[in-house]
Amino acid sequence: MDFSQMRIIAATRTTPVPSGSNQVVSEVKDAVSVAKDMASSFREQLPVLLFHLAMAVAVILLGILLVRLGRFIITRVIWRRSRKKGIVQRTDTVRSILSSVFGYVMYFLIAAIVLAIFGVDLGSILAAAGVVGIAIGFGAQTLVKDIISGLFIWGEGNLAVGDLVSINDLTGTVESISIRTTVMRNFNGNLYTIPNGDIRTVTNMSRGFRRAIVQVPCPYEENQERIVEMLRDEMKKAAVEIEGLKDVPDVMSIVAFDKHAVMAQVAVICPIGEHWRVERDIRSRIKARFDREGIMMPHYVIPESESK
Structure with missing residues (x-):
C-alpha cells in the first residue's frame, strides 16, 4: 500500500461523535426551527389579529353608543305618549323597565358579535349555554321570579315612580322600578331595595283620594x-x-x-x-x-x- 492509498483511506474515515451530543444538537435545531416557524406565523397573523382587535373595539364602542341612543329614544317616545294619555306619572317606571331590557339584549348581542369576530363557534357556545342555563335555572329561581314579577308590576300599573306606597310593612316613596327590583325611600331618608318577587302586599296611597x-x-x-x-x-x-x-x-x-x-x-x-x-x-x-x-x-x- 503506497502513500496515496493511505491518504484516501484516512480521508474516508470519520471521527466518531458521541450519541448524546447528537441528540442535544438535534433538539436545539428543532427548537430553533419551531421558534422560527412561530415567529414567521406570528408575523403573518399579526395584521389579522390587529384587524380583529380593532373590529372588536369598534363593535363595543358602537354598541355602547347604540345602547345610549336607544335608551334616549325610548325615553322620548314614552314621554310623548304619556303626555298624550295623561299618565305622566308612569313615564319613569316604563322607561326604567324598557331601558333595562333593551340594555340586556344589546349587551348580549355585542358579546356574541365580538366572539364571532375572533372565530369562536357561537353554535357550540349557545348549546353549552342552554345546558348550563338549565342547571343555573334551578338555582336562579328567585331571579326569574323577580323578573316575572317586575313585568307584571309594569303591565298592571299597580306602582309608579313617585307613588307613596306601603310595601310589606315598609312605607315610602317609590324612586325607581327596574325589571328586578323596586327602590323606595322612607320619610327618614332610608333607601330600601325590594326584590320584585318579594312584594306581597302593596298599599298605594297616591291613587284616588x-x-x-x-x-x-x-x-x-x-x-x-x-x-x-x-x-x-x-x-x-x-x-x-x-x-x-x-x-x-x-x-x-x-x-x-x-x-x-x-x-x-x-x-x-x-x-x-x-x-x-x-x-x-x-x-x-x-x-x-x-x-x-x-x-x-x-x-x-x-x-x-x-x-x-
Whole structure:
C-alpha cells in the first residue's frame, strides 16, 4: 500500500461523535426551527389579529353608543305618549323597565358579535349555554321570579315612580322600578331595595283620594254637645280657609274613651299627599279655638304622691 492509498483511506474515515451530543444538537435545531416557524406565523397573523382587535373595539364602542341612543329614544317616545294619555306619572317606571331590557339584549348581542369576530363557534357556545342555563335555572329561581314579577308590576300599573306606597310593612316613596327590583325611600331618608318577587302586599296611597283624620281629646268635665258644635263651626271656616278642601270636615261626637279624655274625631277627604298638611292645619285651628273658648286640653297631671 503506497502513500496515496493511505491518504484516501484516512480521508474516508470519520471521527466518531458521541450519541448524546447528537441528540442535544438535534433538539436545539428543532427548537430553533419551531421558534422560527412561530415567529414567521406570528408575523403573518399579526395584521389579522390587529384587524380583529380593532373590529372588536369598534363593535363595543358602537354598541355602547347604540345602547345610549336607544335608551334616549325610548325615553322620548314614552314621554310623548304619556303626555298624550295623561299618565305622566308612569313615564319613569316604563322607561326604567324598557331601558333595562333593551340594555340586556344589546349587551348580549355585542358579546356574541365580538366572539364571532375572533372565530369562536357561537353554535357550540349557545348549546353549552342552554345546558348550563338549565342547571343555573334551578338555582336562579328567585331571579326569574323577580323578573316575572317586575313585568307584571309594569303591565298592571299597580306602582309608579313617585307613588307613596306601603310595601310589606315598609312605607315610602317609590324612586325607581327596574325589571328586578323596586327602590323606595322612607320619610327618614332610608333607601330600601325590594326584590320584585318579594312584594306581597302593596298599599298605594297616591291613587284616588286620602282621608285626613284628627282625634280631638276633650275634657270629661266639659259639655260634649257644646264642644261638638264648636268643632263643627270651626270646620266650616276651615273648609274655606284650608287649601285643598272641597267639603266641610265631618265631626263625630264621641269615638273613644281615654283615661283622661273623651275622644272626638274630625275627618275630611283631601288631595293625594296633602293629608299630613291638612291634619296639621286642623289641629292648629282646634287648639287655637279651644284657647279662645277657655277650654283646656286634657293632660296628665302628676299626683303629689308621685312627685315626692
